[in-house]
Amino acid sequence: MSGQIDKLLPYGIGGVAALAFLLFVARPYFTTLAGDAAKATPGAAGRLYRRLRPVGGRKLQRYRNQVRAENSKVRLGLSQASGSSGQAAPGLRDVYVPLQCEVDGGRGDATALLRAHHRTMLLGAPGAGKSLLLKHELLNWAEGKDDRELPVIVHLHTCNTAQEPFEELIARRFENAGISKARAADMLRTRLETGGLRVFFDGLDEVGTDHFERVVRELRDFAVHYTECTMVVSCRTAAYEQQLQDVFHQEVHVAEFDDVSILRFLSKWPDLKDQVTAARIFQALQEDPELKVLARSPLMLTMIAYLQSGDRPESVGPLPNSRASFYEMAVAHLLDRDRLLNRSEAIGTYRAGRKTLVLQRLALAQLSASSARGDRQEITRAQFETVIEALLPGFDLERSPHLQGMLNEIVARSELLKDIDRGRHYQFTHLTLLEYLAACELRTDGQQLMEHYRRAPQPWRETVRMWCAVTHLDCTPVVREVFEDTDMWRKVLALQCLADAVHIEESLAEEILTFFLERLGTPGDTEGDVAKGFGALAASSGLRGRRVREALIGTAWGPLTPRRSAAVRALIVSGRQEAAATLAQLEDDEARAALQAMGDVAVPALARAAERGETWAVRSLGAVGTPAAALRLAGLLWTGADGFRPAFASDTASAAAWHLAALMRNPDVRNALTDFVLPPNASQHDQHLWIGEAFRPTGVLQALAARAAWLMDHGALDAAGEVPGIHPYIGIPLFACAPFGTPPSGDDQEAWQEIADGIRGSSRSNMRFYMQPDPVSDHSLRLALHRLWREEEAATETGRSLLEPLRDVLLERFGVAGPQRAALRALPWHVQAKLLSVRFGGNHVKWSNMAGSDQTRWRTINEQVEPPRVFSALAWATGLPLLGLDIGLGATRLLSRVFGWHPGGMALWGPSWLAITVGSVIVLAVAGLFGGIWIDDRSSMDSDVGEYMMLTSFFVAMAGVTYLCFLGLVSGRDLFGWPVTLAVTGTLAALTTAAIFAVAHIDSKINNPLRLIALEAHAAP
Secondary structure (H helix, E strand, C coil), X not given: CHHHHHHHCCCCHHHHHHHHHHHHHXXXXXXXXXXXXXXXXXXXXXXXXXXXXXXXXXXXXHHHHHXXXXXXXXXXXXXXXXXXXXXXXXXXXXXXXXXXEEECCEEEEHHHHHXXXXXXXXXXXXXXXXXXXHHHHHHHHHCCCCCCCEEEEEEHHHHHCCCCCHHHHHHHHHHCCCCCHHHHHHHHHHHHHHCCEEEEEECHHHCCHHHHHHHHHHHHHHHHHCCCCEEEEEEEHHHCCCCCCCCCCEEEEEXXXXXXXXXXXXXXXXXXXXXXXXXXXXXHHHHCHHHHHHHXXXXXXXXXXXXXXXXXXXXXXXXXXXXXXXXXXXXXXXXXXXXXXXXXXXXXXXXXXXXXXXXXXXXXXXXXXXXXXXCCCCEEHHHHHHHHHHHXXXXXXXXXXXXXXXXXXXXXXXXXEEECCCCCEEEECCHHHHHHHHHHHCCCCHHHHHHHHHHCHHHHHHHHHHHHHHCCCCCHHHHHHHHCCCCHHHHHHHHHHHHHCCCCCHHHHHHHHXXXXXXCCCCCCCCCHHHHHHHHHHCCCCHHHHHHHHHHHHHHCCCCCHHHXXXXXXXXXXXCHHHHHHHHHXXXXXXXXXXXXXXXXXXXXXHHHHHCCCHHHHHHHHHHCCHHHHHHHHHHCCCCCCCCCCCCCCHHHHHHHHHHHHHCCCHHHHHHHCCCCCCCCCCCCCCCHHHHCCCCCCCHHHXXXXXXXXXXXXXXXXXXXXXXXXXXXXXXXXXXXXXXXXXXXXXXXXXHHHHHHHHHHHCCCCCCCXXXXXXXXXXXXXXXXXXXXXXXXXXXXXXXXXXXXXXXXHHHHCCCCHHHHHHHHCCCHHHHHHHHHHHHCCCCCCCCCCCCCCHHHHHCCCCCCCCCHHHHHHHHHHHHHHHHXXXXXXXXXXHHHHHCCCHHHCCCCCCHHHHHHHHHHHHHHHHHHHHHHHHHHHCCCCHHHHHXXXXXHHHHHHHHHHHHHHHHHHHHHHHHCHHHHHHHHHHHHHHHHHHHHHHHHHHHHHXXXXXXXXXXXXXXX
């Protein structure tokens, strides 16, 4: 034995030292490699199966595909296909702007309210986007991974022609997706009983008079029977008379578009990607209050965007400022656009006037029948052909081939009708288009119009308004009859007609105005229709508009009463500068809220108040949220600062900083801010320029972000709780890179116990329990936090409800300053969870080292770092042969000693008992390593047992591997001699070590935790 050792050390102690140094240098690589490989093995097959398996199984995957196909390309009535580009219709994702709803005099997110309540009535005006909101919810589910609640839409207009139970209508939706009838029924039954279904009943107002009571009764019975399921019923506000209030307690009223939504929609429209074009249209709306009132309807704004995009503005001319004129322009363009746009290859065969007449006759026939049947959208092919056939002789055209030719051209080219089931049934693309075309057909026959209205006031209400705008007759008889009705709901229609009527006797107009001005704000106007009607009139520049504005302004100066509140609401609707100027002079909260609601029109008045130090005006500018408001907020960042006090943080500047940080999440705002003119020497004294370096392009955005961050860090925090969120590229570095206070001392058992209790309280639901009961140790706390924040559920809303108390405990006990707390809470929850894992999580976190991440990490988050493919390949190409050859030779030599072999003529080395002992230890260590992983994954109370078992087994195994490497070197000496063995081993080891360090350096940039969190926040500076 001693002779063999002498042979092993021809270079004495130096050889042993070199070997030890080589193993020590490579230790991090081997440790990480072994740990990652060991931990990745258990559950890998399960993860692969879950990744490959369709979410919800094959049946649900088919239904997902159907929902995605039906809703990803929603026809908005006017599609991009008719533009110059010839592209397909815009997808729902391309143009959708989140809808808001009216909440306690303010606004809230409509989607959030739908999801927060079990039974909801979704109400709104025609064209408000109710159906689009439901379709967007369907698409969100189809593109997600959550199958706990399966959404399904039921179009209630189908109840006019079929009296099947809702269960059968829903089951048919599944069957249409390729699911067998038996499986669809089984899936439906299970989900209805367990609450796994979310049912959208769309279009209660489209149910006919003869079927309305039956459908309402069936809706009520369905809601009572399936108590666990979430349900939403959509309906026009004017058609809903609280018929379902006993079971659908929550009413969500879809609000009109505010200025931010209008500008966002214009910016997203496919042919208006040019921000200059979108801004130009928005400015035109600002300068025309009557047009602005129309643009607050998503349907009307769609028409505006369509008519002003691509190469259409030259052919359609200037925009009108009445709803009927808009429809006239849009319909005329759609029916004659091939000629107008010089498309010689696609010129329609039939004149636009003839196609218009067909559509008007078809709309009137459909709406007339709906007075009893109510299906105002679904048209059979036979009905369509009957209308065309009756008109063909007057067009001097033969039945064949013009009957089918005209039908196909109207459907294929106009986009006013759509084929819903391969030529058997058709629909108008929007109900309002049907009402407009029916009004056009009756424009010379007010008597027939009123006959229809008397029989069915609700279906004909909008058509009467349209008729007053399109007729060339005196509207006085029609409006007088409407006004003389004793029902107040019907009487309000006369006021609404005043804004649209082409001509009406002044005496009747004055009588109507006087009547409703006297009743302004009365309890009977529950929906605010009177205020909205006056607002539409006040937007006009005519004599009546001036008279109404003066009356409303006079009332607004009066005491706080319901009448005054209604007048203020009407001034909001008017959108006039005179209204904004009046509200700016009033000092009560109602007037200030109204001024804020006026949007961009109120920005100059709000900015003047903010410059006087009125912080309420700063809040209002933030709530307006438009680029113009953001530019005003940017100008307030240096309020109170001068050459002698550049770092002064006034309350106004601090509030402006928080609100600007919130608005900078909007790309339209960031684009506008690049044109902001910075004050002289704006950034010379700013210590937070490193925060702004993440914004692209740098320059103005960088300086504004840096100034806002400094003010948020040093100024008053009153505005912090007022913002809905801030840009992640400001909030993340403010929290992650700031030094924290002193952590609890080792003797402060109360603090440590509170943290431990917070961890235990957060470890409910599906999240595993990571805390040992007692005693509370530094190690167990760090390990528990490390694992808890990295749980998949931690970033969900369920995890939020569990972990928010723990977050607050950690922030308090570790002395996190107020600005950092506020910045963290203003970030999305999934970003908060990641940041908390960085600051309070890792296995190597030392409680005494809470200085935060290096600012350099934040400065480099936008660096484009290529993966270290070459160095990784080099590490594997040199490391694997080195390890494989060395360990393989060692294992062979070990086994040769056990079994008495002589491979390659080599002599036996060492005693057999040593070889047997080492081999057994290696086998047991590997088994213990995997056993520890198994215990750690499945244990809740004793998770440390598995970890200690893994660590012990790992180090024992490494000792065994070291012995094998030792034997490998000996074997190499015996086979090739020391010079060759050491030369080859040293060269491969040096290359491997250099490659490993290069990979680690590049990976540290790629895996910069702040960079990964910023990417996950979906910020796009």
